[in-house]
Amino acid sequence: MSQFDDRQKGQEAKFAFDAEKKFKAEARRNKLLGIWAAELLGLTGDEANAYAAEVVAADFTSAGDGDVLDKVAGDLKAKGVAVDEATVRQKMDALVHIANEQVASEG
Template structure:
């Protein structure tokens, strides 16, 4: 019986570790997306960092990526920039891969 319990605890620990890595990667992706959008909006460095933090915080509004997408899309439009939705979504996919690689490299 203890072998089963040990295996179950190991699987639970792996699940928790994987979930934490995914959370970190999504937060990193959102930060990178915020920096990218801030550059498009020509925000100064301090404002760009603050904006990136706002993009990260936007992800807590609802499950999934749509809250982040809508924030960046609306902010770009508010600055008078025309960025296709597909470009934003493609950037999100690209930055997710970058964030996964960075989080994996950090251990």
């Protein structure tokens, strides 16, 4: 029975580790997306970092990526930046790979 308990604890630890890694990667992707969008919006320095934080926070509005996509695409449209939702989605998809690499390299 001890081997079974050890195995179960190992699987639970791996699940928790994987879930934390996924959460960190999504937050990092959202931050990178926010920085990209901030540049398009003409924001720099502290304003760009504050906007990136808003994008990260937008992910807690509802489940999935739609809330982040809506925020960034809506903000760009409101400022007259000619970037459509498909382009924002493509950027999100590209940044997820970069974010995963960064989180993995941090350990």
